[in-house]
Amino acid sequence: MKNIDWKSLVFGYVKTDYNIRCYYKNGSWGQLEVSSSEMVSIHMAATGLHYGQEAFEGLKAYRGKDGKVRLFRWEENWKRMNRSADGILMQPVPKEIFEAACMKVIELNSEFIPPYGTGGSLYLRPLLFGSGPKVGVSPADEYLFMVFVSPVGPYFKEGFKPVKMQIVRDFDRAAPMGTGHIKVGGNYAASLKAGERAHKEGFSASIFADSKTKQYIDEAGPANFFGIKDGKYITPDSGSILPSITNMSLREIAEDLGLVVERRHVAIAEIPGFEEAGACGTAAIISPIGMIQDRESGEEFILSKNGEAGPWCTKLYNYLTGVQYGEVEDKFNWCTIVDNV
Ligand SMILES: Cc1ncc(COP(=O)(O)O)c(C=O)c1O
Structure with missing residues (x-):
């Protein structure tokens, strides 16, 4: 367990140990890659930077009363990410890749999952964007799908108050x-x-x-x-x-x-x-x-x-x-x- 003041976590970015990446190139998705870098190196003409070919998701894993970790409705996030991909002509992410990336990133960063009773959770941020270069307005030929995580507390600082x-x-x-x-x-x-x-x-x-x-x-x-x-x-x-x-x-x-x-x-x-x-x-x-x-x-x-x-x-x-x-x-x-x- 990491030495984090769980009770004072807000909804924000906290550096964790690993993130997962998968590249789409030459017409197919590659293997999942584990990275410990917070940085992404991408082409300066990537469509994600110029033409907004970028979509993301947000879902949470919770440490339960029984000590088990529960990921909430990830299939719905996968479906929605692919509806986003379809809407802006990006490559859809296969279900097995989305699932494996989510499970792996939780497993590798399990020490960052807030303990039961703190009101916190591990927020997963899947991200998909056009990484291939284009200067004319058109969809990229290459994509990066990645998932990083951050331990979070409640979103609204007032808590469960109106x-x-x-x-x-x-x-x-x-x-x-x-x-x-x-x-x-x-x-x-x-x-x-x-x-x-x-x-x-x-x-x-x-x-x-x-x-x-x-x-x-x-x-x-x-x-x-x-x-x-x-x-x-x-x-x-x-x-x-x-x-x-x-x-x-x-x-x-x-x-x-x-x-x-x-x-x-x-x-x-x-x-x-x-x-x-x-x-x-x-x-x-x-x-x-x-x-x-x-x-x-x-x-x-x-x-x-x-x-x-x-x-x-x-x-x-x-x-x-x-x-x-x-x-x-x-x-x-x-x-x-x-x-x-
Ligand atoms: C614009 C917008 N509406 C609604 C939601 C709530 O959606 P969900 O319950 O899937 O997190 C979000 C957050 O994901 C959002 O960004």
């Missing part, structure tokens, strides 16, 4: 028929200005309105949005948001707990009617939202009067994190036990 978010209409992170539904770097570049401004103005994230009509909620920075009202779990359906694996899981849990799940356009005008709201994603799992400001009108919608997370957000959070930490039965078969750790 945060404030801000609706923005003067920035779009994705176009209606663009790349918002896949996890490509360009979407994140497009979201930076709004996100930084939101932070400066005292909010943890911006909530993007749909870029076509600006009437509906798209998503909440690097997380999906959900609201609770009249026994319903309501979450936006939009072609320009990332299909969150956490949200997919919470929808199943919500049904299991007796909520009715609605996936549909969610009007900004509906916000005052929500009893609770949250942002969900791998990093934060759930971040309860206590207040939403509409930046344009200046209106503020209060969703938590006492500064505490609401009962449904709490139940959903405890259920999902319970499955991830091996405290609650994994009846959906979401976790893969990692060997040799």
Whole structure:
């Protein structure tokens, strides 16, 4: 076990011992390579640097109550990475390569997996980009797929406490028929200005309105949005948001707990009617939202009067994190036990 102050970990980069790489060249994928370098040497004309041929994933491995290490829904991340690859014409990564890279990188860095009870986890960051040179705009002939890891604590520094978010209409992170539904770097570049401004103005994230009509909620920075009202779990359906694996899981849990799940356009005008709201994603799992400001009108919608997370957000959070930490039965078969750790 490494000498790390586990309790004070944030969601950030910590150097670990190894990462895994696999190169696509001359029409096929090579062998997995183990590297102990944090650096990547790539061609200066790589399409990943010029034309945004780059996609990534994020998933977590958890040290459970029983000491076992569980990797959460890696197959869904693999599928999504290949949807991203398809969207920007990159080579898809074979399932065996994705799985072996994830398992190997956890095994090799097992001393960095935060102990049970610290609230931490090992974050895996798979990355795929065009590494081959092109000067004209076209897809590369060579690709690098790699996975590195970092031990992380909770994403939102406030912890499981309601945060404030801000609706923005003067920035779009994705176009209606663009790349918002896949996890490509360009979407994140497009979201930076709004996100930084939101932070400066005292909010943890911006909530993007749909870029076509600006009437509906798209998503909440690097997380999906959900609201609770009249026994319903309501979450936006939009072609320009990332299909969150956490949200997919919470929808199943919500049904299991007796909520009715609605996936549909969610009007900004509906916000005052929500009893609770949250942002969900791998990093934060759930971040309860206590207040939403509409930046344009200046209106503020209060969703938590006492500064505490609401009962449904709490139940959903405890259920999902319970499955991830091996405290609650994994009846959906979401976790893969990692060997040799
Ligand atoms: C834009 C965006 N939306 C939503 C999510 C949440 O997705 P997931 O639950 O798969 O982590 C993420 C993070 O991956 C994201 O970057």
